[in-house]
Amino acid sequence: MSWYRYCLLLLCLLPALAWADEPLLQVQQKLRPEFQSLAGSRKVPGLSIALVVDGRARWVESFGYADRNLRRPLRNDSRHNLGDLSKIFVAALAARLAAAGKVDLAVPLTRYLPDLRIAGGDTAAVNLTRLLTHHAGLPANQLAGMYYEAGTAAGVASLPPQALYFAQPPGSVYAYSNIGLELAAQALAAAGAASYAQLLQDQVLTPLGLVQTGFAPREDDAQGHRKGKPIAPPVLAREQAALGLRGSIADLARLAEQLTAPVPQLDLSSLLQPYNRDSLLDLDYRNGLAFSLFADRRPQVGTLARLSSLYPGARGRIDIALDQRTAVIVLANGADAGDAVDETIDALLDAWLQAAHAIAPREAKAGLPVRAEWPAAARPDSAARYYSSAAGLVALTPDGDDFDVRVLGLRFSAERRDDGWFRLHLRLLGVPLDLGPLRRVLVAPAVVAQQRVLIVWAARRSYLIGSAWQPPPLPAAVQALAGSYRLLNPDSLTTELGIARLQLELDDGVLSASYPLDIPLLRTRVPLQPEGDDALRVPGIGSIVGERLRLERADGRTRLHYSGYVFERE
Template sequence: MRRRTFVGGTIASALAALACSRGLAGNPAPNTQIERYRALIRKGIADHKLTGVSAALVRDGKLAWAEGFGLADRERGLPMTADTIVGIGSVTKTFTALALMQLHAQGQIDIDQPIAAYVPELHIGARGADLAQVTVRSIMNHTSGLPSDVFKNTGLETGDYTSVVGLLNETQLAAWPQTIGLYSNIGYSVLGNVIRNVSGQAYPDYVRARIMEPLGMARSGFVTDSALPPRTQLYYQDGRRTPPLELRDQPAGGMYSDVSDMARYAIAMMEAWRGSAGLPIDPASVQTMFRLSNADIRVETNKKGLGWFMFQAGDAFAMYHAGSTGFANAALLLLPQERIAAVILVNTVGGNVLANDFAFRVLEDGGLKTADIRPAPHLPSPSQDAVPTRLPLKVLDSHVGDYARKRTFASITRDGHDLLLKTPDGVLRLQSVSDGSFKPYVQTDHDHLQPVAGERYRFADVGPYHVLFVQSAEDGEYQAGYRIPPHPLDASWKARLGRYEHFGYQVPGAEQILAAQFDMVDGRLPRMQLVYNTGTYTYPLIVTSPDQAITGGLGPETTGETVRFMDEDGVVNYSGLTFRRVQAARNTTTERS
């Protein structure tokens, strides 16, 4: 993919190509390319047992292809078409970001101001951080430190986006602001409150009046819109219809659309980026949204613009967002330099795999790779000429301790002039070399050291975190845990170990949390195992007070979340869900895992 010369026109004329047709239209892509996409979709439907899929391709700034596959309503035999309306999930976040940029361009907000300037009722626990660093921009690019979510009252029948502020006030920051990339659904509902408080319009009303209607997106909207046309039915992979689910977090994932309307939106965003003036999109705003915004975040997993994920290689780039409502799935990809876009909607649980496969195929056809989303490294590159060196023991000892990862603990001890990294996968001997990194070795049964090819380890302080990084020739630079403060558990904590079963409000959707099991690793490090109907997920716990802990790890989601024990009732609260003690632990020690 390389920059193409823009051949005249405005947003209005670019969108006009969509007005006359909702099928094959505009300037078609080569038939062989379209057939490849059709074949990919048909194979994905068969492989993943999907009921209905619709997809569209924009080429040269015009709709080139839009088509439905399978069924929108299995029971009535209604086909999926380019008109079929599906929930787009988190792709909604791109509309929320655009709304904020409109208000920013009009001088009604400053996205670099603290969120408290626009939502003063937010009083989340700071955990020692400066809440002034929780800015509108930091929430837009998921570096604010706000929790990923609060599971309580996630359905629209029990709350809406305006109620999330009260839920957040019962918890605390999950990470140090502007330090860690931590994806936050609930943060975008806070942004919806910014739009509401500043504009005086409810979030759905603002997006409909200021974005959808000016773009002619007549078949898009929210479930609270009385004029929203009928939507697809939703299905499990075995063909059963799912129960109804409407999301509380409308600014994060509550929008409905069809692929033709989404193509209109894609064209408008790309042409605005190219400088075409026209409402409702200001070119300078889109150019800001389509610019790398998180290059200075040292613990990060993806390049991001504002409201979008970003693939970038040299001057070439693409913007991307995927979405899920819990049942439906969506993906939207823009390659503005090439005036190419792709959108896909799926009405079946498990459709996220096909959605990503389709979008990434278009990405690769445009000249980029999925690896281009990986952030640039911040640490010095390993030197191939580095030689073994001996560091002072006090330097080595400064790295010793327990390290929290997303799913488990690791520990580092000193053995002479080497460090030993112990993980569930085994033990690595880390030997210091002259470029400041550590070379990893596996010790064989015969005390022979076998080097781990293509990897180096480094330690770095990032904000308040002492982080262990891996530099991998294959996977790039990534964090492998951060050191936690020593916090010996007292008898009261050990007495809490055991199984707690869920009661009260349950998360709607395909996945539900049934129980929480608490035990200890190596007899000293607490952990929580959440038992879902789909499997069990393990989280290390970092004790922060006599009755609270947080889940370990540094991003990209569901880390740093609060676990609160209420001993008088034998109840534990996690992300707004409650669990009651039913069985004490038989012993307090488990193997490291």
């Protein structure tokens, strides 16, 4: 082609190229000033964003500081604490090894870890799919020693035996578990005959050119911040595979290219396929090997995949609009940046969908519909007296067709609607208050899979939030446990949360545990029931319930062992 004809062709293509970039320019012109003004603040020292469309990173940019004290700029290659986003890499490695025939995600985990024993149930019911989708029934965490300072040894070995027990029947319900993800990483290492870190490097990081992703902290990393101050030395996670990766926004954008490309270099589609359709107790909640999957409140958007991260001094989130092959990622190096991360990622995705697909932004304060659908697996139920939930004990008292709700030290009135759902009103000093968030949620007692449960409706989706609980008769020895217990082995987590004591209370035949919350007016009340002679259990179905407390009585002392912590009766 002659030089003249080449220039002529280029001139003809320029308008088309400009038109193709017009949606991106609109998004950048609208949002870049907002991101620039947000970053550098006490709550959001640094902010990294990425927009990936059809397998190509369209916008990757960082704002603010990697270290606010030193005014060290945050760059696209600065590594953040990825926290829960590390789970994407565990799932990606599992997908790679499964595609190579080195691992079968559906067989019992004991094929790869033959000495594995999980107390309280059938270990053979656990497989990699259930671990990666949080359906293995394991407890959420072993909290003591979960985080530790760089340069010191972790206080407790990863996956101590006391953390390996069934909090829920395997396969029955979604129950978030870092213990389960770490166990999956150990199984992958055994199947691949190498360390998890080496397999991840060989199978995922190197093939995708992810050169800024790894476990060891570096001096040029984005520092985690708390209340605007850098956290030094850096905080590391004991469960490294589940929580401990560090990576840059540029590397995450490259990974997202594989998740949005029509023909990816590595097939990671299994991360975005629902695996829990048969779990009736999950209601409208669906999840893949790493992501939560749900229908956006705008029907024209379709399914969204989401994974959020909360890590000491860092927050992050990735959303993928599957039908539009669009991923948005936001990372921030501040413990107080959670709201900013959510608002930023929502604004970025909405702006792109509007500019590129003419889809209107979501209504931030959308009200409730006249009639809200009931999930197919649920039917209305009368209110039980008590429900056990991740928020602790929920007490319901009938009031005609309505009922009174008490949870976390707060009181609500629940007003029945014609569709069988109940609308909540906060009662403060006896006065009902119609607060903003309560205008967008509904609750209802229901029966699902022959279980009496409490469910919530929000943004066109229904979720399990608690299960009915009948307090059992308490032997005198259990009633005598009521009292104050002092924490004997505090660590950085309990110090941060301000927990130095645990109070066991006996009220109206209910034994419960309470501890302080750093939030005005809120008070925990976690129900407990005896399990044998030397243990208590948090009753309930779902996440953060079903966990055990071990009793130790010796030399006139009574101690409670919970999640690695030891509390002694005062």
